[in-house]
Amino acid sequence: MAGNGGNSSRRPTIYDLAQIAGSSPSAVSSILNGTWKKRRISSRTAEKVMKIAAEQGYAVNLQASMLRRERSHIIGMIVPKYDNRYFGAIAEKFEEMARARDLFPVVTCTQRDPELEFEAARELVSYQAETLVVTGATDPDRIAEFCAAAGVRTINLDLPGSKAPSVLSDNFGGARDLTRLIITRTGQDFGAVPPLWFIGGRSHDHNTMERLRGFRTAHQEAGLTLSEDRILMPGYSPDKAFAALEGREFTQSCGIFVNSTISMEGVVRWLTGNVAMDRVRLGCFDWDPFAALLPQNVGMAEQDVPAMLTRLFQIVSSAEGNPSDRIELPCILRPLSPQGGFI
Amino acid sequence: MAGNGGNSSRRPTIYDLAQIAGSSPSAVSSILNGTWKKRRISSRTAEKVMKIAAEQGYAVNLQASMLRRERSHIIGMIVPKYDNRYFGAIAEKFEEMARARDLFPVVTCTQRDPELEFEAARELVSYQAETLVVTGATDPDRIAEFCAAAGVRTINLDLPGSKAPSVLSDNFGGARDLTRLIITRTGQDFGAVPPLWFIGGRSHDHNTMERLRGFRTAHQEAGLTLSEDRILMPGYSPDKAFAALEGREFTQSCGIFVNSTISMEGVVRWLTGNVAMDRVRLGCFDWDPFAALLPQNVGMAEQDVPAMLTRLFQIVSSAEGNPSDRIELPCILRPLSPQGGFI
């Protein structure tokens, strides 16, 4: 196996390799970074050095390399949580697309904590990230301002900001379509359609507001008055959604608009064993393959992660992108069959 | 707002700050990295410099800092996928615990691709990661060998290797307990208990083998003969599980051991609308809150992520850890009620 041939235990540098090869550090450097042909190094030397590098288990010191090159190729992303399929898909697709573009993705999870979001952004800037993608941040503008001062581009994803271009879903349209579906299906299954419940999210959160707007619009279209006390926005966590519902009497059949799969967890925990269980129809913003199988679930609005990231990387590559740009991409509505299957 | 006061658009360095403050780069450096008291810099100077740094939007260049310090504080992790709650929880908890220890976590997702796993490891080594956590890798030993040659510690997580300490679940015990549960519940609900099905995973994968061993043991204990043609190990993806099941006749009531929530997706897709739907009981290795609500699901074996990571960071901190160490932590068996609720 590879190993440093009996000498020190430190990682070999180009100076070590140069000494072994009887050549110069600059030659070794160019051989190992692929510029050796341009620098007219003979292939005989190149092969010798590459063989020695492999033997010694050489790996370039990117700290030194980047310091000198003044180009890091790092693209950072902050993500709130990995506890749902949406952000998981975003992180995974982001890494894949970044790599395909010869960028080094560094994703970090900030637990929906504004301070941690900012600290993580600062860390990525110190890391010389060239671009920072700010996903679902509480205060994207604060980060954008800091990054702008440091000369780092930022792009907002999922939640918009005013100081950097934003790529997000058409939350209004998605919620409107989903609400229409819940209304239709509640009507089909129960005859009457009482105003729906809206559960999850935060009242000052842009996406929640947009979804609520879609929710209202669909009610208006259907000629339904919605009752404000059925709008519960206690935050996103399962516990908060559960707590918001607990103790409430669901005497009638009803429909529920669940704002995020995370809140959905709390809603279904509440539903479980509840007497009202089969008098409920619900729809959920965001997609989860298992949540799709719940018999009460009439549909889910899936955010189009590949489209969002394609658009995001267009901005990254084009080196333009105006702070006022707000790109909204349609959601994919997934109606579900009453048997818990897909339609 | 912060911004470079009209001068160049490049990020300010300690040299720029020193010039503005009328002091030296070394003073600025020590002021900004907190060693200034030790170096007897007056607080008057310190305050002045810190004010200027804030005004200029200064952020340290970690590339330069790390190069000089020869300490990166980076702890890397490679993770196969973010498409399930288990790896999501691992990544999230890992980042949280690393930060709490003043380490800089860099997590990267390798899509279950052996080449990408190795390339990502190489990249993290070049990044001067001090420790690399190799999660669920196809060939952890290859990575461990490479890292050992480069002087980087590795620790295997979830899947064991022989060249670095490993922290994983007691897959045998967890699968045995889960199988027992499926057998019991299948018996209760259907009277007879035909040999169970085992679906998902790869036959050469350590964890699949261990889980199969637990599956066999529980059969033996119960005096059941298991039929080898009911053991399907087509890989982990939903599509593969689905394809393995498609076209099979499930004429009898039966129980299914599903090896991972990812395979579970394929299994439930197959189940959906299948005539055999209510003659099936299943249990799943790994936890998912929505999968727990499927009425056919009698229980899930949740891997104890906090315990695994606590143990992992003990190894990280203790600076010891033998390549032959294999730490197996018990799973948490979560029996589920027939109504789809938790027991």
Place this chain on the structure above:
DNA sequence: CATGCACGCTCAATCGATTTAGCAACATTG
């Protein structure tokens, strides 16, 4: 008044890779 020492700093080397400028040896051309 010389000595010692605390204070508040600065100098310069250093980390490892990159890159511009340039040198020596040899070949080719007029």
Place this chain on the structure above:
DNA sequence: CAATGTTGCTAAATCGATTGAGCGTGCATG
């Protein structure tokens, strides 16, 4: 044979932060 070009390399500066060594001033002590 001189001028020119080509080949194959090396020297040295550089990126930005860190840090051991050291310098000058002021004050106190013997």
